[in-house]
Amino acid sequence: MxxxxxxxxxxxxxxxxxxxxxxxxxxxxxxxxxxxxxxxxxxxxxxxxxxxxxxxxxxxxxxxxxxxxxxxxxxxxxxxxxxxxxxxxxxxxxxxxxxxxxxxxxxxxxxxxxxxxxxxxxxxxxxxNESCKYIEFLRFEQRGTMLGTIIHPRHSILPLLRGHFCSRLPDEDFMIFDATHGVALLRRSGRVCYMQMKQYTPAPDPAEEDWQALWKRFFHALTIEERRNPACQQNHAPKRYWQDMCEMQPDPLPDA
Incomplete structure (x- = not known):
């Protein structure tokens, strides 16, 4: 038929x-x-x-x-x-x-x-296309002995990220939490698994916060204000990815 x-x-x-x-x-x-x-x-x-x-x-x-x-x-x-x-x-x-x-x-x-x-x-x-973007824009944080990050993809791309990051970080334990679908990719002691999770709230880590502040200062130091082109920037790094990129977050307000 x-x-x-x-x-x-x-x-x-x-x-x-x-x-x-x-x-x-x-x-x-x-x-x-x-x-x-x-x-x-x-x-x-x-x-x-x-x-x-x-x-x-x-x-x-x-x-x-x-x-x-x-x-x-x-x-x-x-x-x-x-x-x-x-x-x-x-x-x-x-x-x-x-x-x-x-x-x-x-x-x-x-x-x-x-x-x-x-x-x-x-x-x-x-x-x-989305998995390639996250390979470029994903930002890990050091939390204790493990790297961790939160992403908000439209699609369930964790299986496509698995091979890349396991290869690039062969000696690291890490977790990638897909907040959109409530699933985490966890690699620990050479073993990889997926876990259902409702949320991931990393504990404060002063050393990590210092590194992020340094990275943001480096990012802004490279910026040439006279050549800033927001449309071009959003074309290469779409705005929906910014919430997961530490360098795109506003600086905290100073204490009163």
Whole structure:
């Protein structure tokens, strides 16, 4: 049956995990249909379509994952990276993209004239662009024996930051707290894990505050006021990243 021919009016509801999403792809193949929506728990109550609960079965997820591996790196990474996007409807975009690639082969990933391929590519690019920005703008603080930082990304980019910072800081313990999604990437004693957290409030550290003050003085000392260009600055360092960059924070008011 053709990828375009089996549209249905049923929406899939899954548990929000990547394994669960792979099971949705399996369901689509087994039922020979393209669902009207693929909904995580946060969106499952808002659909007007009839709903089908998709059970997360690891053995089925592994079969779909093996199939994606056979399609090659470009297809696999577009789906795994795109899944990290915090965009409504991403699951249906990626499911339709996966169905097209399974039908037409790895070359389908280059068919950017196709609406589903272009949409999947846009998801992947958005996540990759944001992770690259945070690699540039992320600022660690020294707190006791551990480095720590807070970020506010749009997408769930911690898995993409993991490899870079574990490689760059091989002998350091560190934590990156994604305040948007309430998840922390923790590396301690060579082991890496993810933790659900509500907030991260680092304890005061006078030595760290002194280093931050020195860094801000250095940053401002390099500024040439006559050549200041706020529009260009925001183009290279968008303003939404500033809340997590110590050099962009205002100096504290002096004591009265």
């Amino acid at each position: 053709s990828y375009q021919a089996a549209l249905s009016d049923v929406s899939y509801c899954y548990d929000g995990s990547f394994q669960g999403f792979l099971c949705c792809i399996f369901e689509s193949f087994s039922k020979k249909e393209i669902p009207s929506a693929v909904l995580p728990p946060s969106e499952g109550q808002t659909s007007l379509f009839s709903q089908r609960e998709i059970e997360t079965r690891p053995e089925l997820a592994r079969r779909v994952a093996a199939g994606l591996n056979r399609l090659g790196t470009a297809v696999r990474e577009r789906i795994t990276t795109g899944f990290l996007a915090d965009e409504p409807g991403k699951e249906l975009v990626l499911l339709r993209f996966a169905r097209l690639c399974f039908e037409r082969g790895p070359s389908a990933a280059r068919m950017l004239g196709d609406a589903d391929v272009a949409a999947a590519f846009a998801l992947e690019r958005s996540v990759n």
